[in-house]
Amino acid sequence: MKDCSLCTKQHCSVMEGIPYASFTSFATKSLSFSSLSPSSIIVPHRKSQKNTLKSVSPRKLVIRASSASSSGSVVTLLDYGAGNVRSLRNAIHFLGFKIEDVQTPKDILNAERLIFPGVGAFASAMDVLVKTGMDEALRTYIKDDRPFLGICLGLQLLFEYSEENGPVNGLGLVPGVVGRFNSSNGFRVPHIGWNALQIAKDSEILEDVGDQHVYFVHSYRAMPSDDNKEWVSSTCNYGDDFIASIRRGNVHGVQFHPEKSGDVGLSILRRFLLPNSRGKKNPTQGKASKLAKRVIACLDVRTNDKGDLVVTKGDQYDVREHTKENEVRNLGKPVELAGQYYKDGADEVSFLNITGFRDFPLGDLPMLQVLRQASENVFVPLTVGGGIRDFTDANGRYYSSLEVASEYFRSGADKISIGSDAAYAAEEYLKTKVKTGKSSLEQISRVYGNQAVVVSIDPRRVYLKSPNDVEFKTIRVTKPGPNGEEYAWYQCTVNGGREGRPIGAYELAKAVEELGAGEILLNCIDCDGQGKGFDIDLIKLISDAVSIPVIASSGAGAVEHFSEVFTESNASAALAAGIFHRKEVPIQSVKRHLLKEGIEVRM
Ligand code: 1PR
Secondary structure (H helix, E strand, O other), X not given: OOOXXXXXXXXXXXXXXXXXXXXXXXXXXXXXXXXXXXOOOOOOOOOOOOOOHHHOOOOOOOOOOOOOOOOOOEEEXXXXXXXXXXXXXXXXXXXXXXXXXXXXXXXXXXXXXXXXXXXXOHHHHHHHHHHHOHHHHHHHHHHOOOOEEXXXXXXXXXXXXXXXXOOEEXXXXXXXXXXXXXXXXXXXXXXXEEEEOEEOOOOOOOOOOOOOEEEEEEOEEEOOOHXXXXXXXXXXXXXXXXXXXXXXXXXXXXXXXXXXXXXXXXXXXXXXXXXXXXXXXXXXXXXXXXXXXXXXXXXXXXXXXXXXXXXXXXXXXXXXXXXXXXXXXXXXXXXXXXXXXXXXXXXXXXXXXXXXXXXXXXXXXXXXHHHHHHHHHOOOOXXXXXXXXXXXXXXXXXXXXXXXXXXXXXXXXXXXXXXXXXXXXXXXXXXXXXXXXXXXXXXXXXXXXXXXXXXXXXXXXXEEOOHHHOOOOOEEOOOOOOOOOOEEEEEEEEOOOOXXXXXXXXXXXXXXXXXXXXXXXXXXXXXXXXOOOOOHHHHHHHHHHOOOOEEEEOOOOOHHXXXXXXXXXXXXXXXXXXXXXXXXXXXXXXXXXXXXXXXXXXX
16 A cells, blocks of 8 residues: 555556656656556646745735745755655745756755655655665765655655565664554544644744644554654654654654645745744644544536536535526636635545546546646645546547546545446445456555545435345434335445445445545435535444545534534544535634534644
């Protein structure tokens, strides 16, 4: 499994497609990933990006780009052919810096300030570093105490070795071992979401953090010990206290993703890029904290009858107005709304291309464009779903689901979400008990890591007189059905709820976890757009059945619905659409209510 989805993106595909030995010139070679993609429609992803600061200014710390002094400053990025650290590139550009990519080991030695996001799995990353001589250059650079920031895997690689598909030797600069989180004690793995830090010592770049949350997404971590205590600058508690950041002199490393941690993350990057930009503060002691519950804003996107890409919203998946014109409901523009929700404090933003089942997404350039633009100004995780499946176009050109996902990642997605195709894969797996490795779910999670793959489930409640009426998992419902039925099962659907399948939500959730899903987005057609609250029966059933995070979706109509779902079920996140689009309930009101109810959230 890859450790870090935010870092991974096209990296592993590049490495699968190109022998390591050919990585002589990293950044240049990485462009050859487009050979995996339909060349006619892929926009080169390494174009320099414009700084579009004007449109969004983050909420609290008000991190602004390019003060006159920083404008034009250059930072060196070790993106070892790996690709899309697009989020990080966007954040650096947002702060007004230019990026120079490392092409040879010499570029590392000549760097004034080096950021190493680290990508993919530990072993393959080390392999690339060793084969290209970057390992030695990095050791020299770091031993010389030059300005360095390792992010996620870029931190882990500094340790002696990792247990990820290993043991595998690391750079050996920091004493300790990188091991997997233990899921047996009830903590869901991957560790996805917002946690606060316990600051251990003056870490300079963390001075603005205090008890604010930062965004983690990983399955492996290093532990603090006597041997590495001179390095550890903060820890985070998730089952155990693990190393959240290190600092010695000018060398920094963070396990979390500053580029996806909202304005506090931007301030961390800024402090690394401009170390003397502000006066010294005393390190603030962060509160030990649990993983915060996430509040996610969801944008269902489709083309309306005029051909414009709009955010729409259904009632039980019917997105058309009940008027003579019967037009698609238009609730706003996707990029604008995503930017707004980021400013309002959404912990993640999801785009669902709801007609992806019939409109091939790689032909749907506006959606890719939306992602590219949104990711320039939204510094929390972006998920995109819809149409991720194998596809043959009218000219007989075959596109694998991996290519579709790769293009979404390259365009700025941090996670992709699979709906219909995951249902087919789960059915097949339950029938044959064989993991073929060929389903979209398996392929994408193998290349990009489990944490990059969300499975979206679209179930419909079917009431039953007796629990033995179907072969699927049934529950005793809290509220009886229309004819007094006391039981129900949740039938999965595909193609935007149009077709019921012979599989229940319970069976599907368990199967996709085994096939490599890192998270479940649990919708409910009956509750969608009704504003009467989440389907707690369903969410309890699924969140108790799997050990990956479950996002509760469909039905939020009031702040109390969010506290209800978090107290009554083991959901890790709650997603809503209609109440946010119609401005009925601001995201901050939801969070304030949750805090008042004693539920930890990122403010
Ligand atoms: O099957 O892989 O192409 O993915 C299609 C994706 O599009 C799936 O994730 C599926 O859930 C979604 N989708 C398809 N049709 C619709 C529709 O509404 N007609 N939207 C649709 C699903 C459900 C939620 C919604 C919540 C919250 N929308 O995303 O946002 O129910 O709404 P609420 O807070 O207003 O109640 P594939």
